[in-house]
Amino acid sequence: MSDDIAICTQDLVKRFRTLRGMVTAVNGVTLQVRRGETYGLIGPDGAGKTTTTRVILGLLKRTAGESSVLGYDSMRNTYEIRERVGYIAQQFALPADLTVQENMRFFADIQDVSAEEQQRRIPELLEFAGLTHFTKRLAGRLSGGMKKKLALACSLVHEPQVVLLDEPTLGVDPVSRREFWNLLGNLRAEKGLTIFVCTPYMDEAERCSRVGLMYQGRLIAHDSPKMIKRLVPGRLLEFTPSNFVPARQIVTGMEGVLEVQTYGVMLHLFVDDVARRRQEIAGALAAQGITCVGMREIEPRMEEAFISLIRRQSDQSHGV
Amino acid sequence: MAFKITGTHPIEVKDLTKRFGDFTAVDHISFYVNRGEVYGWLGPNGAGKTTTIRMLLGLLRPTDGEARVLGYNPATEAKTMQARVGYMSQLFTLYNDLTARENIRFYGQAYGLSRAKLRRRQAEIIEMAGLQGRENILTGNLSGGWKQRLALGCAIVHHPQVLFLDEPTAGVDPISRRDFWGLIYAMANKGVTVLVTTHYMDEAELCQRVGFLSQGRLAALDTPRRLKETHMRGQVLEINTPDPDRAMRVLKAAQESQRLPLDEVALYGAQIHAVVPAAEEFRQPLKDLLNAEGVRVNAIEWIAPTLEDVFISTMERL
Incomplete structure (x- = not known):
């Protein structure tokens, strides 16, 4: 595999056994995320974004296909992946009874960041996230937007090369959402970080270098926002x-x-x-x-393109 | 704002204020909504959207100012008013262990509909929400889009003339959202007045008029198109370059050193958006700066602001 690729899946399949039988949450997804790009996995609730992310990280076993991060296989090399990757799970909650500073230290300790390194990185990350004046505030007392920024700072404390963010702006108001995306843009520009984001917000696609549109377990399109918008008819x-x-x-x-x-x-x-x-x-x-x-x-915006693509997809599958 | 309560519009609000102790949640808001209008509210969390709706529903007493909904004062005539008003909250207050049909029946009975009327409404709502064939499924097993349309159906079971929707489409897929807005406009065309709050910019674009709410105040109020013309400070330049990351670093530095008056510089995928006081005037200086730093520029285009650009610009000036 080329060194240029940060995340790679090939014909990835994940099935779950449920009370109502087998469910195919991820159905043959092939995608590549290049180093230093912001990749958006975009789709409605239940499309399979979270499951795909968890399989990539090795948190869930895949049913079939391949998946790897930085060349490390998701199933066999989870430890190597954990060291090099930051992750914010959906509805991830920081310990509310720890202060901002304590949260940073807590996550740094978990990731085995040395004391000297912590002294250098923590202030830098807090400054970057605009939280320098809130180091002593309890995480539980931060606003929604600030909590998300703190979660981002915590996920970066071990200086990962790749971060995977699962709906990091869900329920966040438009001002905070914009600030969060500006932070991600700066991270990419300044540190060359590879960013993989799952989001249900179509307009956030515009913030990504490339996007994958996911619907009912499948990747129905996979390109730059500009090219995807050209897929609309006429x-x-x-x-x-x-x-x-x-x-x-x-x-x-x-x-x-x-x-x-x-x-x-x-x-x-x-x-x-x-x-x-x-x-x-x-x-x-x-x-x-x-x-x-x-x-x-x-x-046409991403939303028009997405709707058009979904419609054509379901027309095909119904043989219309 | 010169504004009078006349009772001629379905919703009229004058200097409405709500304080909780030292905290002013709603601060002298005045507006009216026309009959059959879809009026939207955009604002960060804590801007006072939900508090205002609660006052208009008669659930909270205003500290100051007054409101009329269909000519009734919600603070004193809530009971009479509520029979003519519908409300759908972001939490889709449905009973998950009841079927779709049972939920409609429950809400119909709560609103005191007669047996015959309720039977008719049940059929109408199931058709409107596209729930045929799913009437007897437990609500908890319905997907987001169905649940949302069922919640809307329950909110309008009593044929309200005014409908309040508080973030009704959070977490619903784009196709279901389009269908939902189709239903909203079908009702508005029949004369129902709709006040809706949202976090989605593309939804705000769908409203006939949009109010920006911030810290309890109404910061702007107009059609989406007019807001873009009148409320954007500066103009947006879109920069296309083969090396956006480097261009970004150069522009950030220029912003910090105030070498160029850049209100905002942000990465949008492979492009950069820079907000400058005047697009034509700053296009060339921007290009020269990037070229001087060895960044190639393919194109710099003046683009129309999105409603989000306008919203952020308005918020920053407050």
């Missing part, structure tokens, strides 16, 4: 029809209309040719007495 037209339900019926199946998505009170249409279809659509709706407000071409 170009995107947005408008607000004066009468929503009949308008949607009229445009669905019109020539050149490749896909129809609803967006609140608006319709999002993927069309083959904006200039041409724009006129035709407005005309067809006007013929039925429906007016269109604010018709314009917009850039």
